[in-house]
Amino acid sequence: QVQLQESGPRLVKPSQTLSLTCSVSGGSITSGDSYWSWIRQPPGKGLQWIGYINYNQYNPSLSGQTYYTPSLKSRLTISADTSRNQFSLYLSSVTDADTAVYYCARYDSGLFDSWGLGALVAVSS
Amino acid sequence: EIVLTQSPDFQSVTPKEKVTITCRASQSVGSTLHWYRQKPNQSPELLIKFASQSVSGVPSKFSGSGSGTDFTLTISSLEVEDAATYYCHQSSALPQTFGQGTKVEIK
Numbered sequence: 001q002v003q004l005q006e007s008g009p010r011l012v013k014p015s016q017t018l019s020l021t022c023s024v025s026g027g028s029i030t031s032g033d034s035y036w037s038w039i040r041q042p043p044g045k046g047l048q049w050i051g052y053i054n055y056n057q058y059n060p061s062l063s064g065q066t067y068y069t070p071s072l073k074s075r076l077t078i079s080a081d082t083s084r085n086q087f088s089l090y091l092s093s094v095t096d097a098d099t100a101v102y103y104c105a106r107y108d109s110g111l112f113d114s115w116g117l118g119a120l121v122a123v124s125s
Numbered sequence: 126e127i128v129l130t131q132s133p134d135f136q137s138v139t140p141k142e143k144v145t146i147t148c149r150a151s152q153s154v155g156s157t158l159h160w161y162r163q164k165p166n167q168s169p170e171l172l173i174k175f176a177s178q179s180v181s182g183v184p185s186k187f188s189g190s191g192s193g194t195d196f197t198l199t200i201s202s203l204e205v206e207d208a209a210t211y212y213c214h215q216s217s218a219l220p221q222t223f224g225q226g227t228k229v230e231i232k
Contacts, residue, residue, distance in 0.1 A: 047169065047212055049221040069220040070126075103168060110175070110216045111159045115168035 002027040004104045004116035012098075012123050018091040020119055022104030029085055030055045030063070035107035036087045038078060040100040041118075048100075052107055053078045053087055094123045127151055129213050131224035139232045144200040146227045148213035153193045157217040160189055160198045163226075164209045172211075173198060205231050 008020035037052035051068035068076050080087040106114040128151040156176040161169040173189035186201045208231045213224040
């Protein structure tokens with residue numbers, strides 16, 4: 001069973017870029033056909049899928065492909081460092097509305113089967 | 126975007142009572158509908174996959190049914206530890222979406 005752990009600044013100023021990294025242990029992000037995901041949850045609210053990056057050992061030409069939710073696509077980048085077994089989220093031009101708990105998760109075989117503990121990131125001056 | 130609407134939003138339940146939560150999709154998702162439980166201050170955990178399939182390690186008191194646009198999660202006998210918010214999730218089409226959640230409180 002893989003384990004995921006979010007890390008990064010917990011306080012970001014408005015208009016700046018929010019950045020978080022997810023470290024994966026217990027398995028390689030390049031093995032199998034998994035999508036390494038970010039999901040967020042504003043305080044007291046529901047879950048919002050942000051996007052993911054795919055690694056496919058069976059079809060390496062597809063690896064590194066990203067998929068983003070349309071509402072955030074213009075501000076969002078998800079990337080990975082396979083040598084460190086990590087993937088990262090970068091969300092630019094943040095506002096109060098981006099304050100949330102950010103979870104990293106593995107999406108495999110059509111569902112989110114492993115989740116990190118979550119990181120509360122506040123946007124405030 | 127496929128919108129998932131859960132009902133009810135909130136339910137207060139006595140231990141050992143049966144709980145039923147529904148999830149309606151704005152368009153057909155086939156059987157690509159999953160259920161998660163999120164206990165307070167914890168990450169979500171998968172309960173039921175593909176509408177009705179059990180998940181290893183999850184108690185058999187949790188069951189799911191449905192296909193297309195209408196789905197149900199049933200907890201056969203509620204325990205105190207089941208106080209949580211329950212979410213449905215569809216993986217039929219991008220963007221992936223979740224229901225708004227159903228909070229289950231213990232009376």
